[in-house]
Amino acid sequence: MIESRLLPHAPEELTRGKLKRLGEGIGKVVYASENWVVKRERSPSEVVALIVLWRVLRKVERLLPARLGRRLVQRPSSQIRVLRVLMQAAMRLFPRALWFSTHIQQVWKQYHFSSARGERLAREVLSGTPLIPEEVAFPPVEVRVGGWLGTLTVSSATERVETTLQQRLAELARDGRYGELELWLERLLELRKSGWSRGLFSLDAHLKNFGVVRDRVVLLDPGGLTDKLSDIERRLAMEEEVPHPHVRLGLEKYLSNRPEIAARFDARWKAQVNRSVLRQLWPVPAAVPVRLR
Numbered sequence: 581m582i583e584s585r586l587l588p589h590a591p592e593e594l595t596r597g598k599l600k601r602l603g604e605g606i607g608k609v610v611y612a613s614e615n616w617v618v619k620r621e622r623s624p625s626e627v628v629a630l631i632v633l634w635r636v637l638r639k640v641e642r643l644l645p646a647r648l649g650r651r652l653v654q655r656p657s658s659q660i661r662v663l664r665v666l667m668q669a670a671m672r673l674f675p676r677a678l679w680f681s682t683h684i685q686q687v688w689k690q691y692h693f694s695s696a697r698g699e700r701l702a703r704e705v706l707s708g709t710p711l712i713p714e715e716v717a718f719p720p721v722e723v724r725v726g727g728w729l730g731t732l733t734v735s736s737a738t739e740r741v742e743t744t745l746q747q748r749l750a751e752l753a754r755d756g757r758y759g760e761l762e763l764w765l766e767r768l769l770e771l772r773k774s775g776w777s778r779g780l781f782s783l784d785a786h787l788k789n790f791g792v793v794r795d796r797v798v799l800l801d802p803g804g805l806t807d808k809l810s811d812i813e814r815r816l817a818m819e820e821e822v823p824h825p826h827v828r829l830g831l832e833k834y835l836s837n838r839p840e841i842a843a844r845f846d847a848r849w850k851a852q853v854n855r856s857v858l859r860q861l862w863p864v865p866a867a868v869p870v871r872l873r
């Protein structure tokens with residue numbers, strides 16, 4: 581956890597009523613009161629069930645006609661949840677060795693490693709900066725949450741953002757407010773670059789992992805953060821080959837009737853998200869003193 585401010589007790593609104601399930605990813609489920617969110621880490625079997633499920637869905641997607649396949653992979657989270665519970669039940673019927681077989685185990689270890697590394701980097705470099713939501717820590721307290729779980733014990737909470745960047749962009753596109761949509765995309769680019777100038781890069785930079793606070797974009801999910809230059813350059817080399825960054829970011833459906841904005845964004849993105857800009861911004865490592873004999 582990224583602990584920045586220590587409170588004598590949990591914010592009162594966390595224990596006043598039942599917290600609403602707000603969002604989820606592969607590793608966490610997020611519950612919210614008015615101004616704060618708390619996170620439940622999923623168990624390893626839940627994470628493995630989701631990894632297997634996504635692999636199956638993606639394979640099935642490739643076999644189906646494009647539209648149907650896309651719909652399947654964009655399933656609303658309630659349906660994914662049902663599939664995940666079924667998958668976990670199936671996992672119980674087969675020997676553990678099968679599910680934790682070499683490949684899946686590798687994916688799980690990779691996930692676990694990069695999420696721990698990301699949290700450490702966020703704690704060391706981003707705590708207290710405007711790049712991430714504020715985090716508070718307090719003595720453990722039991723909170724009531726919606727869903728089957730009932731209660732959850734937590735000792736930290738995160739500032740609740742207004743919406744995810746994904747939701748904000750969807751709303752703006754729906755209302756035809758394309759000028760603002762472009763502005764938010766520009767703010768995303770600025771946030772990413774201010775991360776780079778601190779020696780951090782997110783390998784998991786999709787729109788649901790960013791949030792909106794007033795006029796700022798913040799990083800919600802430190803999970804993919806890395807400071808390893810060789811991994812980053814390999815990733816950027818791949819991204820430089822992507823012909824339409826807006827499609828890759830999932831913006832195609834919002835910009836389908838505004839091709840000129842899509843083209844402008846692609847050009848802007850390509851000019852900013854590349855190895856040469858990264859090298860300009862990346863901090864120069866502190867010189868190691870050379871010892872003379």
Ligand SMILES: Nc1ncnc2c1ncn2[C@@H]1O[C@H](COP(=O)(O)OP(=O)(O)O)[C@@H](O)[C@H]1O
Pocket residue numbers: 602603604605606607608609610617713738739740741743744788789791800801802803
């Ligand atoms: N501070 C926050 N305010 C509002 N929603 C949040 C916040 N943090 C996370 N969320 C929501 O919860 C989802 C999952 O959180 P995330 O940290 O990305 O988990 P995971 O590591 O499992 O991907 C996010 O995509 C977002 O929708």
Ligand SMILES: [Mg+2]
Pocket residue numbers: 604605606788789801803
């Ligand atoms: Mg996430």
